[in-house]
Amino acid sequence: MRILKDGKVILEDVEVVKSKWKKVKGLMFRKGLPEKSGMLFVSDEESRPGFWMLGMRFPIDMIFLNEDMRVIDVIKNVQPMKPHPNSWGVHSPKEPAKYVLEVNAGFVEKNKIKKGEFLEMVHPR
Numbered sequence: 001m002r003i004l005k006d007g008k009v010i011l012e013d014v015e016v017v018k019s020k021w022k023k024v025k026g027l028m029f030r031k032g033l034p035e036k037s038g039m040l041f042v043s044d045e046e047s048r049p050g051f052w053m054l055g056m057r058f059p060i061d062m063i064f065l066n067e068d069m070r071v072i073d074v075i076k077n078v079q080p081m082k083p084h085p086n087s088w089g090v091h092s093p094k095e096p097a098k099y100v101l102e103v104n105a106g107f108v109e110k111n112k113i114k115k116g117e118f119l120e121m122v123h124p125r
């Protein structure tokens with residue numbers, strides 16, 4: 001799947017995650033993401049899911065989207081968990097979200113992603 005903003009492809013390869021196990025695993029233990037890649041978590045309904053960075057090896061930006069694919073919140077430069085308990089926070093959107101898009105840190109700034117913007121999902125043919 002691809003993600004577009006204003007008709008322009010901003011992500012070429014988005015892995016869609018729906019199963020409970022894949023949601024728990026997420027990007028754990030991966031060394032990184034290719035530049036135009038991401039992971040899209042899909043919920044059955046809008047909620048305020050919590051994400052933590054257990055087993056992560058690189059920082060990410062998190063983009064929270066509602067059912068209409070409008071950006072409702074972003075959290076930038078989320079760092080991997082460290083052994084010290086102060087790094088063990090849970091990251092949740094301020095409003096209920098249906099989708100959570102995890103991308104490389106810096107993606108939100110580079111693509112000027114802002115609250116209220118519409119992103120489009122496109123399935124390749």
